[in-house]
Amino acid sequence: MNYSRRQILQNVSAGFGYMAFSGISGLAGAQESASTNPLTPKAAHFPAKAKRVIFCCMQGGPSHVDTFDYKPQLTKDHGKSGKYGGKLLKSPFRFDPHGESGLQISDIFSNVAKHADDLCLIRSMQCDQPVHPGAMTQMHTGTTQFVRPSLGAWTLYGLGTENDSLPGFVSLSPPSGSARNYGNAFLPAIYGGTKVGRGGRAARFAQGGSGESVPDIKNPRLSDQQQRSQLNFIQQLNREKLRRDQTNPGVEGVIESYELAFRMQDAMPELMDTSNESAATLAMYGADGGPTENFGKQCLLARRFIEAGVRFVEVTHGNWDQHVRLTDDHRARAEACDLPIAGLLQDLKQRDLLKDTLVIWGGEFGRTPAAQGADGRNHNNKGYTTWMAGGGVKGGLSYGATDEHGYEAVENPCHIHDWHATILHLMGLDHEQLTYRYAGRDFRLTDVHGDVMTDIIA
CATH class of the missing domain: 3.40.720.10 (Alkaline Phosphatase, subunit A)
Incomplete structure (x- = not known):
């Protein structure tokens, strides 16, 4: 199953809502503290x-x-x-x-x-x-x-x-x-x-190659630092919207989905790439x-x-x-x-x-x-x-x-x-x-x- 970048963001926004609001700290994009992260x-x-x-x-x-x-x-x-x-x-x-x-x-x-x-x-x-x-x-x-x-x-x-x-x-x-x-x-x-x-x-499942079993999860035109800066700016706008509304589950969900998708860029393709699994393991399953x-x-x-x-x-x-x-x-x-x-x-x-x-x-x-x-x-x-x-x-x-x-x-x-x-x-x-x-x-x-x-x- 192929996933576009847009689909990843849509998918995870349906499943992840409130984590990142408490932890996105302006331009630095710092991670939330353990005490405020509900997934800790x-x-x-x-x-x-x-x-x-x-x-x-x-x-x-x-x-x-x-x-x-x-x-x-x-x-x-x-x-x-x-x-x-x-x-x-x-x-x-x-x-x-x-x-x-x-x-x-x-x-x-x-x-x-x-x-x-x-x-x-x-x-x-x-x-x-x-x-x-x-x-x-x-x-x-x-x-x-x-x-x-x-x-x-x-x-x-x-x-x-x-x-x-x-x-x-x-x-x-x-x-x-x-x-x-x-x-x-x-x-x-x-x-x-x-x-x-x-x-x-x-x-x-990807077999060999770059391991990109989730296509388009990365933007090849931007470095991680550039993506982080871009995301920080978008999240700053989202936080301002949330501040004005005081509570808005939809905006909270968007904030977290963007953060999770950013983190998933490295973790998800590697996890779904089974090219390092042995032939014996594949046969066992x-x-x-x-x-x-x-x-x-x-x-x-x-x-x-x-x-x-x-x-x-x-x-x-x-x-x-x-x-x-x-x-x-x-x-x-x-x-x-x-x-x-x-x-x-x-x-x-x-x-x-x-x-x-x-x-x-x-x-x-x-x-x-x-x-x-x-x-x-x-x-x-x-x-x-x-x-x-x-x-x-x-x-x-x-x-x-x-x-x-x-x-x-x-x-x-x-x-x-x-x-x-x-x-x-x-x-x-x-x-x-x-x-x-x-x-x-x-x-x-x-x-x-x-x-x-x-x-x-x-």
Whole structure:
């Protein structure tokens, strides 16, 4: 994906608002002090298990009974009438036990299965709606319908970032029309996510050459000193406008977006240039060609971002919405992301990063045990599976359960509010204390709900 200089400024202005106003000091353009920079790393509420998050978002609702929730009774009852109508449909894929833990995982995730002893399978997930927009919004923001800050934005608000030359929250190649899923809503704009790439396509990677994987981020006609002087003059005008208005989030956002874009000139192209990655590393992620190349590049870039200090990275893969052709299409979707995710886990482990990096996998809901047509499944929000790895969770664990066919959670049900509460807890944040006052009331990611799943914490 190519970016122009104009697009960089537009993109980051949507995600970054209030940082630079307090720190731009006339002609010198001095950096803001740590005490006034809202992105300065902040102390957690208690010692954190995880320092950062990589969220592998499977858009469209992957079928739990065909991936990570083994249902032998569903196989035995294949063709019988289902609980809510329709005929029960056995999984077309084989499940086998893996690792010392013996977790049962479908053969379409044979590479991820090699890391079974690192996985915590949450097999009792629930959300409030069986429709894509509402469920996807709730997975990201805790609500099905209102515009609220996303999980990544809350994390950045609570903890700050460790690199002031890069965004603290990055959404890699999100689907079109999903800005609320990485947005800041009523939080200061500085905490919103920055989109890199679009439409599920990987951002362009430079191979050799100048390393300019973000084209036109630099102005070749101006030196850094000349650009700094030019920017100082523009920012002086912006500050004067802000002084007259007293408060203007739009101007504040422009101020910070210009400052961040200036700093990103050096950091971003270097970070997105993978020409120094070995052939073995590219192959480990499947980023060297074939059906895994696109998502493999995204997973590799996610590792590079978190290694550089980005707090929260989301990578999106889809579409898993198989109302028909489930056998072929679920296999194809898994083929595209199985090796990249396994490569990500392996790479994090060998770099000693998995222990304090929380990797999350999941979609907005699961799918029904009963067939839709001859080879498809409908939406199911009453019971489905997500998993976590690293970042202080117990590996090789199956938590919660759905009924014998996989219709709904019957053991340790985990609502999306509980899921959010647990993620924040692993990051050292108390979800009941992480609040922001807006429109006369205190808001939080979990609203007035949420219980931490203490049984999955190592």
